[in-house]
Amino acid sequence: MSEGDDEDSPSRPLKVLVDHANPVQPSLCISSLSKIAPVVVSAIDKPGFFLSLKFADTKSFVDDLARLVKPVKNVEVASGGDIFVFPFDLEQKQAILKLNCINNLEVSCKLTKSESEFRGVIVGVPVSELDSEALLDLLKDQRVTHVNRVNKFVDGVQSPSTVVVLTFSQPFPYRVRLCYRSFVVRAYSPKPMQCSKCHRIGHTATHCNFPARCPSCGGSQPPAANCESKAKCLNCQKDLHLTGSPAYISHLNALKFARANNVSMFEAKQRLSTLRSSTQTPPSASGPAAP
Known part of the structure; x- marks a missing residue:
């Protein structure tokens, strides 16, 4: 991570690594397409429920969903067992979010994290002075709801770093104030999951x-x-x-x-x-x- 303030503006486009076997520089944002984020549908008190359903039962669930809010654009079963429902428009999306029972199943319908949470990164926060709880107490008046200090490994030993990930309740500001200092907030970019069992990329x-x-x-x-x-x-x-x-x-x-x-x-x-x-x-x- 660069610590230069001039390169940390959240308005800067995200950097894309290049696969040299397929040297393509894909655009990260397709502005010409109006995209509506999906609604996450979860079975209450039944984690991973939709992965265990038979195809016929999944179709029955989707058919009842269509009966309640009209047919949707697309439905995907996520690897964690929830369902992503892609609406055609914002009106249909609001109707889905109000549902609490589909096909006689109690469900929770919520926004994706990309819509309900806004995460940014600040760099250079002293390690020895403040833990995450103390940082949150100092930043909560700037609409920060969660603080996570990133760890690093030095000679195989895990220790806290000066990088801190902040979760905001609204789009994050360009800077935050902390202990009479100003820190530039840059967009948080999650890293791919890597399995600790088979060590492949993309799952846990x-x-x-x-x-x-x-x-x-x-x-x-x-x-x-x-x-x-x-x-x-x-x-x-x-x-x-x-x-x-x-x-x-x-x-x-x-x-x-x-x-x-x-x-x-x-x-x-x-x-x-x-x-x-x-x-x-x-x-x-x-x-x-x-x-």
Whole structure:
């Protein structure tokens, strides 16, 4: 993270890492398309409920939803077991948010975090003086609702850093005041999830269906403290990439695209894939030219 104030303005576009195997610089925000973020529908007191439903039961749920608020644009079952409901317009979205029972199931309908929470990052907050609770007490009059100090690893030991993530109840300001100092607030960009069991990108150990793997070589044998096998990329099982794992870069770009456009990760990946396809020149049908 840069600590320069001139580079920390929240109005600056988010940076996108480039997958050098597919060198595309996707736009993070499609201003020509009016996007409406989905509504998150959860079964009350039944975490992960929709993942356990049969297809016929899921269809019955969606049919009853359509009966209550008219057919919606799209419905997706999330990896955590909730359902993302994509409305056609804001009026339909408000109608969905008022629902508390669908297909005889008690549900909670709420906004996504990208709409209900606004997170920013400040850098250079002294470590020895203030813990998260004390920071929140000093910042709550600036509409800060949660404070999380980012940890770092030095020589394998975890310790607090000077980077602090702030959650606001409204769009965050350009600066916040703290102990007679002013800190520039920049947009928070989440990092891709990485499983601590199989070490692949995109999910956590709680929702992992793969066997445990060595975090160094990716072998299926139990993880060893001193693995003597050649280290490999844990996502593609090839040699380590000098520019970073393509899977990590692709997932990070999708996260930033999804957050900037208020769309799901599934839709973000589809759009970025379409952008890559449209920028790649198809091979000539006549083959290479003769020498």
